[in-house]
Amino acid sequence: MNAREVAYAGLFAALTAVGAQIAVPIGPVPFTLQVLLVLLSGLILGSRLGLISQLVYLATGAVGFPVFAEFSGGFAHLYGPTGGYLLAFPIAAFLVGYATERAGETVRGMALGSLLGVGVIYLLGWLRLGFFMAGDFEKAFTLGVLPFVPFDVLKAAIALGVAKTVRKMVEVA
Template identity: 40%
Template sequence: MNGEKLRVIIQCSIFAAITGIFAQIEIPLPLVPISGQTLAVGLTATILGSRYGAFAMIGYALLGAVGVPVFAGFSGGAQVLVGPTGGYIFGFSAAAFITGLILEKTKFNLTMAMVANTAGMVVTLLIGTIQLKYVADLSWTQAMAAGVYPFIVVGLIKAFLASWIGITVRKRLIQARLIHNRADAAA
């Protein structure tokens, strides 16, 4: 394994671990808690981009699936993934990919990061709410009330924080040559 591959594996692992730590910051709600996971997803995608951001979230989901207590409330296991909140966890990989892709196709700046992180939030909420509806046997109105509406304002706040912190950290990591600016590599 060459040094670059090892660096990417370490970076993805670090962000999977950060997501597990942020998952423990939560406000309990009846069906789906508000947690720091989505902030970590946005940070991951803003810093690492589409592919590596998605890989980090896949790693996070796999860690939890095998029982490591990285999901909200120090939970883990496949039962979480097939439960009412599992769709949100599945949505993290798609959200990270889409968030990173938007930034890679436009520009890594605060405005575009906010657009990208908001799109990522919508993707997570969409995938999560679909699974919540079917697993919890809810109507669409009930699923939206439990799985979307409580998260819009806090989601926008987390999208802003992920954008602001993510762009700042990304610039520092590029300056330190710890990550590559793929936009520069393409030019």
Template identity: 40%
Template sequence: MATDHESVELVGDELVGNVARAALFAALMGASAYVSFPNPLSPIPVTLQVLVVFLAGIFLGPVWGGASMVLYLVAGALGAPVFAGGSAGFGALVGPTAGYLWSYPIAAAVVGLIVHGGLELGSHRVSTVRLVGAMVAGTAVIYTLGVVGFAYVQNVGLGVAFWTAAAAFIPAEAFKIAAAVGIVRSDAIAAE
């Protein structure tokens, strides 16, 4: 007795791959929070998280790059110790660095939009100028929300918040932008 079986695909391979990549970047984001250095100009430490935000937007595009950062925020809010210094819980999402945290999905989406020129993940080679411009725009999003959030939570003026929560980090952000360009270019060379 022969039986015929029909195969039904419940979830497409592309969706599974995108979710897996988003989860990988969310995990990488959590791991990068543990790499932190004191900043002598600010009470906020320097982490590698912004580098991961850049890379999520570049490699995953605006939709899945942003989704990976949302997944990261949800994991941290639910208690996974993935925020700076291993902190966790909803309190981090309303504390002095909350503006930075909330900015990550938006910044990853902005970087992805600029790099890929739209919502779809492109496979074209992007100029270094466009790549750097995308990361500068992403940094502007992060700093804007970070400064406003810091000023609100710490009850300080925007000027004080800017110097404490943005200007003190410009050298570190320049390094992260350079590192991201190096990673992207080395990936492009390896793919050829």
């Protein structure tokens, strides 16, 4: 990795941390801007750097820096009820970037990648939350996925617009 790539990956890790602090608690899973930043990391940085940026974010939080929602940190967050959402971030960023790269950076490819990324976040988050709810996956879906769908569709649309603009202005890789 060159210095520019390190800087971009670090920037998106930091932006994800900032997005985590804009949190509105709704049930067991807070509403944050993290998903928007995860999508943007894949859309703008691509699969490799998007993945790295989110791994840096998780590692920073795991060692105790207060980068997770509500200025929290620590390894326990990755294994708690919302840990599935967090652990999905690097996978989602990679998939968003990969779909964008494979589709030649078309709006269709970026949109498909964004929906795939959100889907992975929901899937892993829902499964982890369901285990913490004594296997009540229906309740976990109702509390941990459904309330967020409209907001995350909006975040995906915003991410597409921002990414198209930023990619025109800045050469990332």
